[in-house]
Amino acid sequence: MKSDPSKSNVLPAPLRGIVVPMITPLSDWDTLDAEGLERLLEHIIAGGVNALFILGTTGEGPSLSYRLRQEVIERTCEHVAGRVPVLVGITDTAFAESVSVACKAKEAGAQALVLAHPPYFPAAQPEILNYLEHLAPELPLPVFLYNMPSHTKLVFEPKTVRAAADIPGIVGLKDSSANMFYFHKVQMLLKDKPNFALLVGPEELLAETVLLGGHGGVNGGANMKPQLYVDLYNAAMSRDAKRINSLHDEVMEISGKIYCVGAYSSYLRGLKCALSCMGICSDALAEPFQPFGAKERQQIAGYVEELGMKK
Amino acid sequence: MKSDPSKSNVLPAPLRGIVVPMITPLSDWDTLDAEGLERLLEHIIAGGVNALFILGTTGEGPSLSYRLRQEVIERTCEHVAGRVPVLVGITDTAFAESVSVACKAKEAGAQALVLAHPPYFPAAQPEILNYLEHLAPELPLPVFLYNMPSHTKLVFEPKTVRAAADIPGIVGLKDSSANMFYFHKVQMLLKDKPNFALLVGPEELLAETVLLGGHGGVNGGANMKPQLYVDLYNAAMSRDAKRINSLHDEVMEISGKIYCVGAYSSYLRGLKCALSCMGICSDALAEPFQPFGAKERQQIAGYVEELGMKK
Amino acid sequence: MKSDPSKSNVLPAPLRGIVVPMITPLSDWDTLDAEGLERLLEHIIAGGVNALFILGTTGEGPSLSYRLRQEVIERTCEHVAGRVPVLVGITDTAFAESVSVACKAKEAGAQALVLAHPPYFPAAQPEILNYLEHLAPELPLPVFLYNMPSHTKLVFEPKTVRAAADIPGIVGLKDSSANMFYFHKVQMLLKDKPNFALLVGPEELLAETVLLGGHGGVNGGANMKPQLYVDLYNAAMSRDAKRINSLHDEVMEISGKIYCVGAYSSYLRGLKCALSCMGICSDALAEPFQPFGAKERQQIAGYVEELGMKK
Amino acid sequence: MKSDPSKSNVLPAPLRGIVVPMITPLSDWDTLDAEGLERLLEHIIAGGVNALFILGTTGEGPSLSYRLRQEVIERTCEHVAGRVPVLVGITDTAFAESVSVACKAKEAGAQALVLAHPPYFPAAQPEILNYLEHLAPELPLPVFLYNMPSHTKLVFEPKTVRAAADIPGIVGLKDSSANMFYFHKVQMLLKDKPNFALLVGPEELLAETVLLGGHGGVNGGANMKPQLYVDLYNAAMSRDAKRINSLHDEVMEISGKIYCVGAYSSYLRGLKCALSCMGICSDALAEPFQPFGAKERQQIAGYVEELGMKK
Secondary structure (H helix, E strand, O other): OOOOOOOOOOOOOOOOEEEEEOOOOEEEOOEEOHHHHHHHHHHHHHOOOOEEEEOOOOOOHHHOOHHHHHHHHHHHHHHHOOOOOEEEEOOOOOHHHHHHHHHHHHHHOOOEEEEOOOOOOOOOHHHHHHHHHHHHHHOOOOEEEEEOHHHHOOOOOHHHHHHHOOOOOEEEEEEOOOOHHHHHHHHHHOOOOOOOEEEEOOHHHHHHHHHOOOOEEEOHHHHOOHHHHHHHHHHHHOOOHHHHHHHHHHHHHHHHHHOOOOOOOHHHHHHHHHHHHOOOOOOOOOOOOOOOOHHHHHHHHHHHHHOOOOO | OOOOOOOOOOOOOOOOEEEEEOOOOEEEOOEEOHHHHHHHHHHHHHOOOOEEEEOOOOOOHHHOOHHHHHHHHHHHHHHHOOOOOEEEEOOOOOHHHHHHHHHHHHHHOOOEEEEOOOOOOOOOHHHHHHHHHHHHHHOOOOEEEEEOHHHHOOOOOHHHHHHHOOOOOEEEEEEOOOOHHHHHHHHHHOOOOOOOEEEEOOHHHHHHHHHOOOOEEEOHHHHOOHHHHHHHHHHHHOOOHHHHHHHHHHHHHHHHHHOOOOOOOHHHHHHHHHHHHOOOOOOOOOOOOOOOOHHHHHHHHHHHHHOOOOO | OOOOOOOOOOOOOOOOEEEEEOOOOEEEOOEEOHHHHHHHHHHHHHOOOOEEEEOOOOOOHHHOOHHHHHHHHHHHHHHHOOOOOEEEEOOOOOHHHHHHHHHHHHHHOOOEEEEOOOOOOOOOHHHHHHHHHHHHHHOOOOEEEEEOHHHHOOOOOHHHHHHHOOOOOEEEEEEOOOOHHHHHHHHHHOOOOOOOEEEEOOHHHHHHHHHOOOOEEEOHHHHOOHHHHHHHHHHHHOOOHHHHHHHHHHHHHHHHHHOOOOOOOHHHHHHHHHHHHOOOOOOOOOOOOOOOOHHHHHHHHHHHHHOOOOO | OOOOOOOOOOOOOOOOEEEEEOOOOEEEOOEEOHHHHHHHHHHHHHOOOOEEEEOOOOOOHHHOOHHHHHHHHHHHHHHHOOOOOEEEEOOOOOHHHHHHHHHHHHHHOOOEEEEOOOOOOOOOHHHHHHHHHHHHHHOOOOEEEEEOHHHHOOOOOHHHHHHHOOOOOEEEEEEOOOOHHHHHHHHHHOOOOOOOEEEEOOHHHHHHHHHOOOOEEEOHHHHOOHHHHHHHHHHHHOOOHHHHHHHHHHHHHHHHHHOOOOOOOHHHHHHHHHHHHOOOOOOOOOOOOOOOOHHHHHHHHHHHHHOOOOO
């Protein structure tokens, strides 16, 4: 399939709704599960989501070789073929490599970029703002900031987000801090920038985000059950209290089951294992992670059944 | 200069003494200051150090483009020409890129590798041990583990170090935790592996490390004043209490002055600024860092004078 | 005034609405500002709140001498005289002293207790559960758990809350973690205990808490403007989207102004300073805190004017 | 026994050598094991230690009722009868209660006080310095600062220690941070105050502390084997390298065995269990802790035998 400009891949301002942080289907740690990728894309797009975000945390982006990252970008953009906007994670310890991945994303036809702090070196807020001022002009596509303190150990402080929103090309924030106090502070500071997208990471906070004026969610569970999150977004937009509560409970149930098996790395391993039990793609993970063993897999398989996610 | 096999670049077992975590002289964020590099290498080697460690934290390794990392490896190995062993940092979020840098290090004639946890993803100890078991066989040179919790937010727990010491090719630990309790626990567990090198990161802990049986230090200050750290190592080896105290105080004074200017990123900026004031190389830093402004530079220049580091 | 049993001091199950974590008006670090206390009580009760919580974090409970804690309990209960339920903080490093304060609360006519982890010693979840099992039978009044990780550095994990909800006398949770993901997990686990109160600490999260089924908030801002929080609670209960957004914005504005002055301890100092500017009570704080100086006080005074809180 | 002024209970300046942070022998959570206390005191004093520190972290001070704290102070001072100086922990969330315990310590004949940050409220360094300036004049005995970040979550920053050293009555620092980098920074700043005692908490760091000019250690293991720590202190003072290494290894072995049993609170439970296996006192702990069960006790009993601590 070729990209078709008549389709809805134009990036809205602000971006609204459900963005799926796509897992990367792998057949082993350095090989794409290309058929799994196609099945997953069809499954997700069929759910009516608003955009796709590849090579993020859920996509294990930083763990993949650059060769593999490029392959994921190209195959995804080609297969999506403009049906939804594609956002590409470019977080990297090295400035130059972030630019390099960004250029590949542009070439392949992606619509936007997503950028967390460069991991490894602790940096102060003025350093981070400088970095954004230097990086943004080098990027060929609009960029979303990605606040991910659990992984980068740094925060885009509200004032830094406000200042960054004035840098041309920075068009939104994905906040995965799970801290709604932080999110509301950012909202207050951004009142004068209604086109700056404010999206929330944890799906467990989607309902309240939308109820209180946020633009949507970047929710991992939408890999498994995209329509659920789209429905919850819509219910929240229309203030349908009863429907919100019932869909929010369903989201919480998935979270409390699929993401809580095993003693560590339960989110990523649970999500990929569930997709494998659903027959969509392999459960292989990139180093340093390993898929679940038989015992945990059986537990996940039971939950997949129970939650009605079996295809 | 070509590498000369008659020189002392054979890696001892265990590696002992002073290893210099070399800064990377830059003329701008993505350009090597090649002349500065040569001056710095001569300055360091003249101090009688035991090995060189490039592309570590002090070398801003993770912030440099792969092109630049390769250039640093090649020029350093060529210029050192076997006079001391060269260790190369290969820490990366992606397994495949760590292997790739390792292969370039081997080709260029380096003697060993240094590896911290892949930054970004939190990983459990069993995952880290698995990762080391998978990675070590792919590496063409011996590897030192690099415990750096302030940057990776992960620890190689003592039991993990003990288990890793049985993996062929893993030959030592550089511990930058600044936690001597941890260091002594590791020493106890490694008593039966006398060839496994136990080196300490913070130069402020060099004296006690050697006094209590550690093998040496990987000390950033040795970029500026290599002989001081060599002297302190020797004094500690010969239990010369008076000399230890006086040299340790000098180390603490450098640390309390050069690394304590400015409100953030004081260590890296102070070190590079001091080397610039000493006429050795530029003070440019890789993104996301910036060199000191005039006020801080003046303060550092005063300290360089005061500490007798002016050449 | 004597306690009057015809009044509404019966503790509902679950407790719902706005609970005011009252500051303790002091004339100096160890002396009650008794007149300020009476003015504050009248101001708060006039706002239509559902309960009062004294000697919590906002009340500087742990910083006060036991003599003073007793005085606060007695004078508050006497002056409130059964118009609203009074909850008393009994958090203490020592088990026996928690029991002792609890008994004084009972004698004075209070309706319930509030208990955070004993600060100082880190304790594991099974230890905390044991502790609750041993403590609850010694307490003469119902008790609310108080999840306050920013101060105790410990969390009542969701499973611990669930287990604690089966201990007779434990009737609810005040969660001040500012982590709505945590709050929703607890809600899911407590679905079968509809009488167990789930209240949220930070007022910035009141709207979403109530919208998603929580029972109310324990909100410091209600010392200054009790009716605002009552109104927001009611708007959220009746799903009045427009009113929710406007009142939530007002809450965020107070938070972004009154609690953000000065470089440290801004919440407590700002709150007491504002009450002083409003003519309600002194701004003295218990050790180790000091009231704002003239510059910060002027800033707060301006905000009090701006926010229409001047009486 | 009465206090005998001819004995060595005069507090030296600086205090040097081994200070024993005594556990509190309990027969249940709120009852002193008075006979165990006497046996423990004789056991410790016979080891030749330089001072006793009661009601610290190891003594579970903050967990004990005030009644029990007073009993511990009185019985200890009476039984010690001036044979060694007695230091009393007065850490408390409430300023007034710290003063109250301090006065009881003075009355009972203790020689000094030990004070950590008031736990619970996070406080900034200027607040902490203010607090010390207000508190010190109220205290009837000299006071040692107690840096204990693992429990108070606050640090006496080096500059705060330096400023506090100028407050009359503040005579030393016990640093339990396990961070020798911090300790050496403090040493550098205190060079002009040779009478200000600098003692280290973790026994695993005793050797290096003394080798690099610190005054001694406050070491929990000295409850079990007081002479070992005294010997190590003396060996370090006389720079006897061979003896230092062998005694340091013995200290590390005790630490790696007695303090590493069970999944949580292993230090306190292990220490009290070992003392119980040695026939010195009961292993009861104050709330919220519980003694080991049979399985862990057996493990500790084996270690006590192995380490030659059986009397």
